[in-house]
Amino acid sequence: MKVAIASFAHTHAGSYAYLLGQMPDVEVLSADPDGAAAPDTGPRALRGAELAEKLGVPYVDSYDELFAWGPDAVVVTSENAGHRALVERAAAVGAHVLCEKPLATEVADGQAMLDACAEAGSILMIAYPVRFAPSYLRLRAMVEAGRLGDVFAVLGTNNGKIPYDARQWFTDATLAGGGALVDHTVHCADLIDGLTDGASAARVYAAANHVLHQDKGVQVETGGLVTITYDNGLLATIDCSWSVPDNGPTWGGVSLQVTGTNGSVEIEPFLPHVGGTDEKGEVFLGVGGNLDESLLATFLDAVRESGPPVPGKTPAVVPQPDGAVGLRTLQIVDAARRSAVSGQPVDL
């Protein structure tokens, strides 16, 4: 199977490239033509051919060459604003698509991407790896079995370090679509989507501010609280703040507390770790397993089983989370952005 990696803008591209490179039945080709123009500097800022060499994956200089190669599947890991163009090109050459989150920066772009993939018969899967965390799978099984009773409220937190030193585009309002509201609301929104069988948001309120990371001259919001009322009545609030200090022992984490009429369950998928102290301070050795591996395996299994896309035909296997989840979670982000500006809740 031929799998293309389109762009190294997202830091997860490295993880995907490494994992794909380990798979005996997968041929990998990568391109990162915009990498040279990135403003990043420092040891973690590597892009383009140099990063491909370090990762040990073949590289071409242009997207034209990448798509002309005839990939069976394309992994889109560009800046958020670039997702649409690359997904549309992938669909146009008859490839299935795994797209980094968030789906896009604007709802209209996201809808166009879903339409393009549906027309081409391509799989569109969204890279929400926390879906594959053992603690989440256990929680979802419990919710589905009714162990929690009727679920009526959720608190989600996705706090992390500001993704700044290696990839400055994450804090560029145009390329990323916003700041913490865009980067971190979608993971928890996706986890809730998976628990509710795709409940739609009816009303979204967001408060956001810029108190964190002012020393870095960041223009986008760095802190945010997003409250969602779903069409089934469910109430959820997501803390999406980049509030893990730069010197924290780990990048951050995700938590989800789900409350029902029979009690509550709280998960923290990235909490399992070995702790300690070294000369720099606190040590945090995560032992949660590689969620990207499960994500990629689910995508590639679906690609294999579905075979080449047939225009106008739904793929035999639609791996989750799919484009529709990506669009629902993007709609929440978009409403949150508008609410943060107006100060009032936004009805969808």
Added chain:
Amino acid sequence: MAEQLADLRVGLIGAGNIAHVHVAAWKALGARIVVYSVEGAESLAEQYGLEVAPSLDALLAEVEFVDIVTPSPTHKELALAAIAAGKDVICEKPLTLTAADSHEVLAAAEAAGVKVYPAHVVRYFPEYKAAYDAVQGGRIGAVAVARFFRQASSPAGAGWYRDVARSGGVIMDLMVHDLDQAQWLCGKVTSVYAVQNPPTVDGISPVNVSAHVTLTHESGAISLCRATWGVPGTPFRTGFHVAGASGVLKHTSGVDTGFVEELQKEANAAELLIPAAARGESPYLTQLRELAIGLRGGPEPRVLGVDGVAAVDLAEAARLSMESGKTIELNGAVA
């Protein structure tokens, strides 16, 4: 201090659950306690060796200040009666059930030259005080995003708690502690957005219910208060996560207590005598000592009447937000 608090004469009004906790604290301070209650005064007095006042007026004539521990809907009239008799007031939270009533009580106290201290005991819990001191000391820089949560087994199964007109519902009854904390840590509030699920219908609160209230503060900070009346049996749990420009402070009750027990049943059935020092000082004792010192002319306590009024203002703004589905702006009109 012992001298400053010598011969305290406390008028305890009410004899319900929280009365026991207050009595223990007052006794630890060596106070003489006179109790008046519509019901339960006799048995409380018998249990702890208190004096019983036959009427509210009789109590007011006997004591130097009152400690109101009655159900919330009675706070206003009892406080006004004590103020009219020229007595200082300590009052359980919420100060009253509406913003207008709280402002009226405070205004009456100011006019009469007496003090009203609301018993927002969470300010006296060591973890919350430690976080407050650290934030005040600049330890984590300017506060950016704060979260507070509080969950309890629902009291709304049968009694008066379900009647929102009497209990105030989950926000006024339970979250009011964290509304006070949010304001204490992050400063004055400028806007309030609130959602509750399931909603209150015809003034009757659901038994199992969560409320999420987002506050925007004048300082630029934002905060979330989350309160849940859980299924009966839900363990009481509280906590916070406060992120500032240069650090984070967090705490969850019951975690990191330094004591983990894992014993098999009947290992030793004999009753254990735990030394008092093993339990540490009750935050209620810390609170009532500080309030009494304030009433005796010492330094003002960490929580004042205006703070009790502000917490009720926020709870009321939250109710208005839920009713309207809109954000409520507080432009100095309240809070």
